[in-house]
Amino acid sequence: MQNESIFQYxxxxxxxxxxxxxxxxxxxxxxxxMANADLYQPRPEHKFSFGLWTVANRGRDPFGDCVRxxxxxxxxxxxxxxxxxxxxxxxxxxxVPMDSPPAERDRIVKAFQAACxxxxxxxxxxxxxxxxxxxxxxxxxxxxxxxxxxxALQKTMQAMDLGAELGARxxxxxxxxxxxETDACRRADEAVKRLREAVNYLCAYNLDxxxxxxxxxxxxxxxPRGDIYMATTGxxxxxxxxxxxxxxxxxxxxxxxxxxAGLNFMHGVAQAWEAGKLFHIDLNxxxxxxxxxDLRFGSANxxxxxWLVKFLEDAGYDGPRHFDAxxxxxxxxxxxxxxxxGCMRSYLVLKAKAERWNADRDxxxxxxELAAAPPSLPATGAYSATGAAALLRHxxxxxxxxxxxxxxxxxDQLTFDLLAGIR
Ligand code: DIG
Ligand code: MN
Ligand code: MN
Numbered sequence: 001m002q003n004e005s006i007f008q009y010x011x012x013x014x015x016x017x018x019x020x021x022x023x024x025x026x027x028x029x030x031x032x033x034m035a036n037a038d039l040y041q042p043r044p045e046h047k048f049s050f051g052l053w054t055v056a057n058r059g060r061d062p063f064g065d066c067v068r069x070x071x072x073x074x075x076x077x078x079x080x081x082x083x084x085x086x087x088x089x090x091x092x093x094x095x096v097p098m099d100s101p102p103a104e105r106d107r108i109v110k111a112f113q114a115a116c117x118x119x120x121x122x123x124x125x126x127x128x129x130x131x132x133x134x135x136x137x138x139x140x141x142x143x144x145x146x147x148x149x150x151x152a153l154q155k156t157m158q159a160m161d162l163g164a165e166l167g168a169r170x171x172x173x174x175x176x177x178x179x180x181e182t183d184a185c186r187r188a189d190e191a192v193k194r195l196r197e198a199v200n201y202l203c204a205y206n207l208d209x210x211x212x213x214x215x216x217x218x219x220x221x222x223x224p225r226g227d228i229y230m231a232t233t234g235x236x237x238x239x240x241x242x243x244x245x246x247x248x249x250x251x252x253x254x255x256x257x258x259x260x261a262g263l264n265f266m267h268g269v270a271q272a273w274e275a276g277k278l279f280h281i282d283l284n285x286x287x288x289x290x291x292x293x294d295l296r297f298g299s300a301n302x303x304x305x306x307w308l309v310k311f312l313e314d315a316g317y318d319g320p321r322h323f324d325a326x327x328x329x330x331x332x333x334x335x336x337x338x339x340x341x342g343c344m345r346s347y348l349v350l351k352a353k354a355e356r357w358n359a360d361r362d363x364x365x366x367x368x369e370l371a372a373a374p375p376s377l378p379a380t381g382a383y384s385a386t387g388a389a390a391l392l393r394h395x396x397x398x399x400x401x402x403x404x405x406x407x408x409x410x411x412d413q414l415t416f417d418l419l420a421g422i423r
Contacts, residue, residue, distance in 0.1 A: 039352060042084035042344040049087030049124055049322045050343075052076050052094040054294075055336050057326035067329055068336070073108075074115040079333070081119025083340040087320055088121050089168075091129040092159035098133065109165065116166075124170060124320045125216075125280060126163025128156045131176035131224065141198035142178045142191040142229060153198060157205050164211040170280050170320070171206075172252045173199070174218040179225030191229050196242060203245040216252035216280040221261040223292050232261050233268040237275060250279030254324055255308070256286035256294055259301075266308045273315055281312075283343070284325035294325045296339050298346030306419060309347060310354035321347060357418055366411050374404075 042048050056076045058066035071079070073095050080088055095112055096105045116123065130140035130152050138144055140152035156173075163171055178195065180186075199215065206213045217240070221231040230236050233253040240249050251272045258265040272278040285300040286293050298305040312321075327339035357363055378390035417423040 040345045040348040042086070042341075042348065044086045044120075046086065046344070046348070047124075047318075047320045048085050048344045048347070049089055049320045050080055050085055050340060051089045051091070051322070051324055053091060054323060054326050055079055055340055056094070057336075059327075059329040059331075061329060064329070068331075068333060071333065071336075073112050077112070077115040077119050077121055079337055080340065081121055083337050084344060085121065085340065087124040087322075088116065089123065089125040089127065089172075089322060090166075091127050092155070092162055093129045093132065096162065109162070113166065123163070123166040123168050125172055125322065126159060126166060126168040126170075127172040127174065128159035130155065131174070136177045138185070139175075139178045139191075139225075141175065142186070142194045144186055149194065149198070153201055156198075156202055160202070160205065160209070160211060160213065163213070164209070169212060169214065170216055171213040172216045172218055172280060173202075174220065174252075175228065175230060176220065176224060178230070179222070179228035181226040188229065192239070195229065196239070199249065200244040203243065203248050206248065207245070213248075214279045215249045217249065218252040218254060218257070218282065220254070220257040220292070223260075232258060232263060233272055237272060237277060240277065250277035252280040252282055253278070254282035254284065255297075255305075256284050256292050256324075257282075259286040259288055259304075260290070260292060262288060265304060266311050269308065270311055270315075273311075273317065278317065278319065280319055280322060281317075282322055282324035283308075283347070284323060296325055296327070296346070297323055297343040298350060299342070302419060303415075305346065306350050306353060306415075309350040310357065313351055313354050314358070353419060356423070357415065360414065360418065360423065363411065363414050363418075366407055366414075370406070374401075 052073055056071040056073070058068045058070065060066045073090075077088055096108050100108065115121075130136050135148060135151065136143070138148065141149055143149050143152070160171060175195070178191065199217075203215065206215075217230070217236045219230050219232045219234075219236055220228050222228055230239060233251050236251050240246050240251075243249055253265065253269050253272060255265050258268050269278060269281065283297045284293075285295040285297055285305065287295075287300050293300070323340070323343040325339070325343060327336040331339065378394050379387050380391060414423065
């Protein structure tokens, strides 16, 4: 009897313990979910913004018609507010149809401003569509027809008026049609001259109206034109110093566009940042060698997205994190909201991973090893005749230099493990 009752007690104990363990596990999972929920919830201080054209993208592509109904601007603002975005951006005609009568324009703008107020959304950036209407088929600022070039300036000034009215302080210029299918159409340096003249004119308008805009020039190598002038952020970094007001002009690098050009996006962003010219950024994702996919941020190349987020956060970039992307053509508007949430969530997950990377003991130990100062070297910072003489006299021990380890394989594997969630 005694053995049996002990066995009974043991059985009850084990079942109870298993129940408690299961409950504890569930409670832990719930705490983890709640913590995660807070950790990856977008907040205004994250400065996440979307263009009206991103969440209102109807899924049309060169081979298929729209799959989603029109999403009016005030509805787009509501969707973004519900998803947790901080800001909404717009091209002039995303909000006000071309050639709207002034009274209609004002009515539309007031309704939009009310929606932004209702949903706690700001307008950090404005831009202008110089690519959709057929009149821009040969470009806008670089078009051969001087009437088109003048109309492009007028349209941009009106878009600046609208952006200023909405409180935007950044004005993006993307020259989507500034390009060629054949270089028979104009000398490429003539295009540069026309572009410079237009940007100088708009900087002067900005000063005249005291709008305080900072212009952010956005590069793209091709699409919709066979070749687009100013194909990469680097091209614009070389162009800006030639302007009348270079201090007023920076860049708006886009992840997909630099990737289309086969470049390391973070490197272009880092060079722009180092030059004090990272005025805005277009975040999305892109598989190399394809048309401009404008995919949800982090959805195609996790590692490239990680290095970008790590750079922006380590550098202390304080500008908008703008997602210039759109949902898959297969999505309905619930799916579009998933897309918007996913962009912001992925950024915050990678931000948390960057913090773990910076705190990881093994990673930091390798970085410290790499940063260890070599034996005393002649100074090579600023040039001096004595410094150069000392450098010329110095004997380098190449065998010793070759013995210094560069454990990048381990460093990159630790990064992989951290991104894979096993560190
Ligand atoms: C394309 O990537 C361009 C347009 O969407 C817009 O003019 C600009 C603003 O981010 N990006
Ligand atoms: Mn794009
Ligand atoms: Mn863009």
